[in-house]
Amino acid sequence: MLGELLDHYRVVSKVGEGGMGVVYRAQDEVLHRDVAIKVLSSRSVAEKSAKEFLLDEARAASALSHPNVCTIHQVGEVRGEPYIVMELIDGKPLSALIGKDGLPVESVLRYGVQIAAALAHSHARNIVHRDLKSSNVMVTPEGLVKVLDFGLARRLPILEDASQTIDSPEATGRTTNASSGGLTGTLPYMPPEVLRGEDADFRSDIWALGIVLYEAASGQLPFCGRTFFEVSSAIFHELPPPLPAWIPTGLWGIVQRCLSKEPQHRYQRASEVQAALEAVQSASVVGAAITSEPRGPLTIVHRGIRHLAVKDGDVLLLVGTMKGAFLLRASATRSHWQVAGPYFHGHAVYSLAYDSRKERHRLWASTSSFWGTFLRSSDDFGKTWTNPLAANVKFPEDCGASLKNIWQVCLGRDTEPDTMYCGVEPAALFVSHDAGLTWTLVRGLFNHPHRPRWKPGNGGLCLHTIVLDPANRERMYIAISAGGVYKTEDGGNTWEARNHGIQVAFQPDRNPEFGQCVHKMVLHPARPDRLFLQHHWGLYRSDDSADSWKSISNGVPSDFGFAMITHPRDPDYVYVLPIESDEFRCTPEGRLRVYRTRNAGASWEPLSRGLPQKGAYKTVLRDAMVADSLEPAGIYFGTRSGELFASIDEGKNWKMILSGLPSIVCVKSVIVGGPSVARNSKPSVSPQRHAPPSRKRKSPARRKRGKH
C-alpha cells in the first residue's frame, strides 16, 4: 500500500492499525496537503450490503462541517476494500491524555463542551455517532477537540478488543480494567438499551458522552468488570461510583444525568449537555463556589410540549399558573398567538421575568411545589430550563426561617445589569449581583424591628412587590402583605415604614404606622416621585415618594382589588381591576371590567368592550395584569378561572385569546430583544379591531390578491 496512489492521494506511511482496518498518512497531490486514509478491512465489512451501508454512512458524515468534527473528504474503494479520506489531525487521543487520576476539571469541561458541540452538530443532521469513546476523541496541542468516526460504527460487527477499532498507536497502548480483560470493542461505553439490542439513537451518544466525561474526570471507567457479563451487568444495574470530592457538584450532576439508565431520563439533546457544561465552566471561571450554587442539570423536557420559535421584535406573554407556566408568542401586530407549554408540570409559578440586559435572552421562573421552591432560567425561550441541585434562594442557617415561595422576580436597573431582586414568603428580600447565580438575604429589612408584628394575609406573609426608583440607585420600595410599604434611601441597608394615610379596616387603629395589607404598588419612570397603590380596601396615590398617601377611589365600583399597572408612556394612566370584596373576591355584579384613570386617579372609566358582562364572576390576582410597550399599548390579564384576555388598543376593545388554563397567577409581557427593539418595533399591519382570531382569516395581502 505504501507509495500507492488512491485516486489522487499518495500513501506515505502507516499511522496505526485497529479492528476496523489500517490508518495511513497520505498526500493529496492536487491540493498539496496531508490527509489520513482509513482502509477498512474486509473482515469488518464482509457483507456487500454492509460495505455499501458503511460507504453511505461515510458519505452522510462527510456533510458534517464543524470545528470539533474530523472532516471526511472522500470515500472510495480499493481492491474491494472501502477507504475513507479524512482530515489528518496533529494531536493525541483523549484516552492517552487521561492519567490514572483523570484530567484537571478545567480540561474536562473544556473538552466536554467541544465533544458535546460536535454531537449537537451531528445530531442536528440526523447522524448518530454510535461509537463515541475517549480513543475516538483527538486533542490538538492547542486544546482543540476533534471527534472521529461519526456514524461509522453502524453495521460493524462487535470487535474482540477495544484497541482494535481504528486507534492510533498511543491509544492502543492504553490499558483499562475493561480492555485488559479482553472485552468486546466499546462495551464499556454502550448504554443499556443498546445492550438490550435496541438501535442506538441520540441519547445513546449522550450516554457515551457521560462515560467519557466520567473517565476524563476520574481516570476510571464507571462500569468495570473482568468479563463481558460483569461489565454489562454493571451497566444494567449499578450506579456510577461518586466522582472524587474535588469534582464540582454541577459536573457530577451532568454526568449522572447522562448516565441515566432510561434514555428518557437523560438529556435529550447534546446541546443541553453543552449548555450545562458551559454553565459549570462559567461558574468556574468567575471563581464562584459552584459546589454551593450549581445551576445543575436542565429540566427533562416532556415530550409533546410545543416550543416557540422566537425572533427579535416578537411579543411574548409569560403566563404563570398554579400548575405550570405557558408562553405565548405573537408578531408586533399581536393578532395571532402561538402557545407553548406547559412547563414545570404541577408546580405553581408565581413569578416570571425576562432579562434582556447585556444582550441576554433569559427567562426566569420561580417554581413551587411540595418539593420546594427554586428559581429556574432558560436561555432558549423555554426549550430547556436550569434545575439547580441546591436551592438558589434560601435563608441563611442563623435566620430560623425557611423559604415557602418566591412571589416576585425583579430585574435591577439598566445601569446595574447584573442585579436582580426576589421577594419571598416569609416576607423577605433577596438580592443577586451576578445575574441570578447567587443570592443574598437583605438583612437590613429582615432584621427590621417591625418584622415580628407583620401578619400573613390570605396568601401568606409575602413580600410581593419591589419598586425601584429609576433615577436614584439608593432608593427602592417594597410592599408586604400584611406589613405595608417600606422604603430604603441607602440601597437597602435601612428601611422605614411608609404608610401614612393608608387606612386599614381590620384594626381598631385605622391609621397604623405599619401592618397595611398592600396588594400592589406601581411607579411610572417618567414621574419617579409619584406612586399608586392598590390596598386591601382602597386606591391611593403618593406624590412625595411614599411619604404620604391620599385616596383616589373616585368612582370605581369597588376599591378592593389586586392588580394595578401603569401605561408604558403616559404617567397619568393607571389600570386596575376591581373585585367586589375581600369575602366574595369576584368581579362586582358578575361583570368583568378593567378601570382606567387618565388623570392620575381624579376619575376612573370602565373598559369592558369585548369582556363578558353577564355571570362573569372572575378574580384577577396582583401580578396577573400587564401592559406591553408597543404603540398602541397592549393590555393583558389572566383570571383565576384560566382565561387570558388582551386588548391591543390600550383597553378600548378586548378579546379572550386563550381559555382552559389552570388558575393564572401572573402575566408578564416581553418584547424580544428588549426596549431598544420595542422602540423600533412598529406593527407592520394595522390592528384588526374586534376581529376574533381565526386561522381562516386571510391576510390583507391575500385578500388583495384574491380580488384579481
Next chain:
Amino acid sequence: MLRLLEKENRLPEGSEANTKVPVTFYIPGPLRAFCAGSQRVQIHSSPATLREAFEDLCQLCPGIRDRMVNEEGQLRDHINIFVGNEDVRYTGDFSTPLRPGAEISILPAVSGG
C-alpha cells in the same frame, strides 16, 4: 459500590447474611432525575440512623437534599419517609434507628381530597 437492586438479589428476611445487607432508599419519580433515573439507591456504609443514611444519599445525589428538607433541616410538609411500613414522623424523624437491610421509602403525602 452502589447498586440498583433486582428483586432476585434480595436476601430473605432474617437470614444471617442479612446483617451485611445495605439499606435501600426507594426514590419517587420526581427525584429520580437527581439519581441517574434510579428507583432504588443502596447505602453500604452501615448507617445507624435515618440521618446518617440520608446524609450519604445526599452526598451521592446532591439534588435531593433541598427537595426533601427545608433550611431548618425539617422534612418538607407534604413529603413522608417510611422505614419499612412506619412513618418516621412517629419513630423519631431523622433519629429513627435503622437495622441492616432497612428499606426506606420516600413518598409524597396524600394532600387534598
